[in-house]
Amino acid sequence: MKTHLTLAAAGVALVLGALPAMAQEKPVAGEVKEGSLKGKTLTFVSYGGIYQDGQIAALKEFVDKSGVKLLSDGPTETAKIQAQVESGNVSWDVVDTSDFPPYVYCGKLFQKLDMSKIDTSKIPAGQVGECSVPAMNYGVVLMYNNETYKDNPPKSWADFFDTEKFPGTRAIEGSGDVSGGLLEQAFRLNGGDPKAMKPEDIDGAIQKVRDIGSDTIFWKTGAESQQLAESGEADMIMMWTGRAMAAVKNGAKYTPVWQDWLVVMDQLTIPVGVKDTDAAYALINAYLGKSAQEILTEKTSYTPINNEAQPKVEPAVAAFLTNTPERQKQGYQQNIKFWVDNYEAVNEKWSAVLAGN
Amino acid sequence: MSTSDTRSDSGAASRARRNWGPLALALPALLLLVGVIGYPLFTVVLRSLSQPEWGLQNYIWFFGTPVNLVVLQRTFTISAWVTLVCVVAAYPYAYAMTAVGPKARLLLTLCVLIPFWVSGVVRTLAWVILLQDSGVINSTLRALDLGRLRLIRTQTGVVIGMAQVLLPFMILPLYSVMKGIDLRLVQASRSLGASPLRAFFTVYLPLSLPGVYAGAIIVFILALGFYITPALLGGPRSTMLSTLVQNQVLSLLQWGRGGAMGVVLLLATFILLALAGPLMRQKHKQGARS
Numbered sequence: 001m002k003t004h005l006t007l008a009a010a011g012v013a014l015v016l017g018a019l020p021a022m023a024q025e026k027p028v029a030g031e032v033k034e035g036s037l038k039g040k041t042l043t044f045v046s047y048g049g050i051y052q053d054g055q056i057a058a059l060k061e062f063v064d065k066s067g068v069k070l071l072s073d074g075p076t077e078t079a080k081i082q083a084q085v086e087s088g089n090v091s092w093d094v095v096d097t098s099d100f101p102p103y104v105y106c107g108k109l110f111q112k113l114d115m116s117k118i119d120t121s122k123i124p125a126g127q128v129g130e131c132s133v134p135a136m137n138y139g140v141v142l143m144y145n146n147e148t149y150k151d152n153p154p155k156s157w158a159d160f161f162d163t164e165k166f167p168g169t170r171a172i173e174g175s176g177d178v179s180g181g182l183l184e185q186a187f188r189l190n191g192g193d194p195k196a197m198k199p200e201d202i203d204g205a206i207q208k209v210r211d212i213g214s215d216t217i218f219w220k221t222g223a224e225s226q227q228l229a230e231s232g233e234a235d236m237i238m239m240w241t242g243r244a245m246a247a248v249k250n251g252a253k254y255t256p257v258w259q260d261w262l263v264v265m266d267q268l269t270i271p272v273g274v275k276d277t278d279a280a281y282a283l284i285n286a287y288l289g290k291s292a293q294e295i296l297t298e299k300t301s302y303t304p305i306n307n308e309a310q311p312k313v314e315p316a317v318a319a320f321l322t323n324t325p326e327r328q329k330q331g332y333q334q335n336i337k338f339w340v341d342n343y344e345a346v347n348e349k350w351s352a353v354l355a356g357n
Numbered sequence: 358m359s360t361s362d363t364r365s366d367s368g369a370a371s372r373a374r375r376n377w378g379p380l381a382l383a384l385p386a387l388l389l390l391v392g393v394i395g396y397p398l399f400t401v402v403l404r405s406l407s408q409p410e411w412g413l414q415n416y417i418w419f420f421g422t423p424v425n426l427v428v429l430q431r432t433f434t435i436s437a438w439v440t441l442v443c444v445v446a447a448y449p450y451a452y453a454m455t456a457v458g459p460k461a462r463l464l465l466t467l468c469v470l471i472p473f474w475v476s477g478v479v480r481t482l483a484w485v486i487l488l489q490d491s492g493v494i495n496s497t498l499r500a501l502d503l504g505r506l507r508l509i510r511t512q513t514g515v516v517i518g519m520a521q522v523l524l525p526f527m528i529l530p531l532y533s534v535m536k537g538i539d540l541r542l543v544q545a546s547r548s549l550g551a552s553p554l555r556a557f558f559t560v561y562l563p564l565s566l567p568g569v570y571a572g573a574i575i576v577f578i579l580a581l582g583f584y585i586t587p588a589l590l591g592g593p594r595s596t597m598l599s600t601l602v603q604n605q606v607l608s609l610l611q612w613g614r615g616g617a618m619g620v621v622l623l624l625a626t627f628i629l630l631a632l633a634g635p636l637m638r639q640k641h642k643q644g645a646r647s
Contacts, residue, residue: 079607105610174593176604217510220588231491344609348422351604356593357424 029119029306030289032061032282037068040279045073046096046135046266054299055096055135055287062286068279081109081271090273093280098177102132102267103340110269117281119288122306124323126333132267133284136302139241139322139331140173140181140262143254148235156259157185160236161208168235171228172209174218178350180339181262181332182209182238194335199342206349218354229254240264242301245320260332261322265305297321405616415617425601429621432598433629435512435519435587436580442520443527443576444569451531451568455538473525481589484518485509488590510592518590519583526579527572534568570637574630581626598622 044059046052056072063070073092078101084090085108095110102110110131120128127134144154145168154166163170173179184194186208187201197205209216217234219225222243228234229247237254239247244256268287270280286292293304297311303322304311313321322331339346405415419425454465472480487493488508495505508514538561546556584599591597598618606615 077607079610079612082610176608214594218593224589227485231489233490347604347609351601351608352424354593354604355424355428355596355601357427 027117027119027281027285029122029285030292031119032065032286034065035067037066037279037282039067040276041069041071042093042276042279042283043071043073043091044094044096044283045076045092047075051300051302052096054296054302057299058292058296059283059287060295061292062283066282066286068283070283078105078109085109085272088273090271090275092271093274093276094283095269095271096135097132097267097269099264099267100177100336100340100343102129102269103336104343106131107272109272111272111274111277113270114281117278118285122290122308123288124305124307124328127265127305129267129336132269133288134305135266135268135287136296136300137263137265137305137322138302139327140179140264141239141241141244142257142261143229143237143239143244143247144257145232145235146253146255147232153255154236154257156257157182158189159257160238161186161189161212163212166236169215169217169233170212171217171219171225171234171237171239172212173225173238174354175220176351176354178339178343178346179238179262180336180346181264181334183346184332184334185260194338197335197338199345202342202346202349206353210353226250226252241303241320241322245301245317249316256320258327258330261327261330263322263331263333401616401619403616404612405614405620408611408613408616415613416621418614419617419621425618428596428598428601429625431595432581432622433625435515435595435597436577436583438512438516439519439523439580440573440577442516443524444573446520447524447527447531447572448565448569451528451535454528454532455535469525469528472521477522478585478589480522481518481586484514484521484586484590488514488517509590510595512591512595515587515591515595518586519580522586523576523579526575530571530575531565531568534571535565538564566637578626581622 044055046055052072052074056070059070062068076095076097078097081092081095082105084092097110106112106129112130113133115128118133120133123133124137127137142154142157142160146153148168149166154160154162159166160170172182183202183205184197186205187194187197189208190204192201217228219228219237222240225237225239226243226247229237229239229244229252230250232252241256241261244254248254268284270277270284274280288306290306290308293306293309294311296302297304297309298313301313301317301320307323321327406412408415450465450469454462457465485492489495490505490509492509494508498505508517542564543556543560546560547553551559581597582599583597584603587595587597588600602615602618605611605618
């Protein structure tokens with residue numbers, strides 16, 4: 001008995017002694033172990049263009065230090081992830097997705113993340129999902145044409161929907177993905193509380209969008225929205241901040257309304273069935289680091305998702321970053337859970353709007 | 358060695374070889390079609406019947422959802438308009454190609470082919486610049502105080518853009534038929550007292566109809582599957598079926614529904630062509646007789 005007890009005690013002591021060592025193992029965002037992934041290959045998937053170039057630049061230190069071979073692929077398509085997961089041959093290790101898919105397909109296509117393997121402490125509040133961490137932040141703002149509204153510009157999304165007080169054409173995102181944020185703003189017009197929105201409220205909110213009238217322009221790509229601003233085609237445009245900034249930089253005479261700008265983000269995910277999960281975690285953890293996020297913002301002008309990041313950007317870019325204290329106060333976060341729970345029903349109704357029926 | 362063996366074979370064998378020879382020539386293309394079109398098409402049909410479970414649920418959903426029917430009908434309407442615009446625009450053009458000298462013909466051919474070599478996306482974006490409210494056409498109209506034409510984000514804009522993209526598919530078959538028409542037949546009808554109009558309608562037009570039908574079928578079928586042009590030039594009211602398929606498959610991962618939509622479009626096209634087929638053959642025969 002005694003020997004057993006002493007053995008047990010020794011065991012407990014061993015475990016206790018090991019604890020501080022394990023605590024030291026706790027990952028720190030941006031830290032990469034020298035040579036830890038030598039001989040391994042990771043495929044990072046995103047949406048291409050300067051965005052993905054910036055992400056790869058942000059991961060350069062990770063590649064150099066860990067010795068991993070980093071491949072770049074894309075564009076992200078949930079259907080392609082599904083095909084890979086179902087065929088059991090997953091070649092995408094870390095995937096940058098839009099807002100909703102990691103919530104809709106959490107556990108099915110995307111792995112539930114083990115948060116002890118990544119340092120999420122510097123990520124802005126409320127942005128870590130069960131299957132995702134943010135890849136960057138941006139916003140959806142209301143941009144109005146200075147020449148149309150002169151001294152009486154719109155001040156809120158309510159004004160966006162008010163075609164009597166603010167006549168003029170509106171442009172709305174029509175890429176196909178439902179903007180829950182826009183529908184929540186529509187729902188608020190009649191005094192509804194988006195936090196308490198119910199499935200039966202969706203029709204009413206969509207009707208508000210329809211009520212804007214047949215003049216409404218639905219842009220399909222970010223580039224199209226930018227083109228609408230630069231050519232002055234629409235009087236008010238619902239726009240992604242990156243595109244808004246680019247349009248203003250190119251001389252579009254539009255001003256953003258920041259009140260209730262919609263917080264949007266891309267997500268980083270690990271598909272179910274990747275060959276080396278730990279290597280994927282290491283990539284994400286490096287991506288979340290301060291210096292990586294600074295590089296990302298400097299290359300892409302998207303807002304970093306590490307609270308300590310201090311990117312050096314020109315004033316035109318800084319004007320559209322969404323992480324300043326002032327912007328954080330004005331920002332509006334959509335009720336992700338509600339839109340995910342009702343994903344299919346909303347999508348069906350919204351695609352009918354987009355198909356002109 | 359083996360060739361000399363076959364050469365010494367009996368006459369029957371060589372006859373058999375002659376019969377199979379042409380088919381063997383088609384074999385590479387056939388294999389390609391089976392592999393690249395046949396097999397994927399088979400999986401599309403299979404998925405439309407088996408996902409998420411076996412049954413007709415995807416087809417029931419398709420016909421039970423009003424937006425699908427509206428868009429299906431619209432897809433055919435837009436394609437028909439595009440075909441009509443192409444015929445009207447291509448017919449005189451193709452005729453001109455047969456009537457002018459070799460240098461001018463080369464120029465006309467290049468005018469058809471050069472845009473054909475430019476990517477459809479680029480051409481469509483060029484149309485955006487021309488058609489938009491602040492675009493070339495509307496700025497000119499405004500400068501002349503003529504108001505503005507609603508072109509972009511309307512079906513008219515989509516039809517214009519699609520017709521331009523598809524025009525070569527109409528002109529080329531028309532030209533190849535027209536250049537084979539013996540113009541002495543027209544002369545003969547004129548010498549027998551037909552007016553120019555009558556000579557055209559009773560002699561030339563019927564002889565050129567096979568080209569019109571060939572071109573129209575190609576244009577119509579290609580138009581049915583258009584995706585980028587309606588997306589960029591159109592608005593909600595010119596959404597075509599391919600956009601809905603894309604939404605089902607890529608946004609909702611509903612492969613079964615997307616497949617069902619594709620199958621419905623394919624069958625509707627077959628039915629339409631089957632209905633139009635006899636009509637075309639009949640007209641064609643009449644044309645040949647006259």
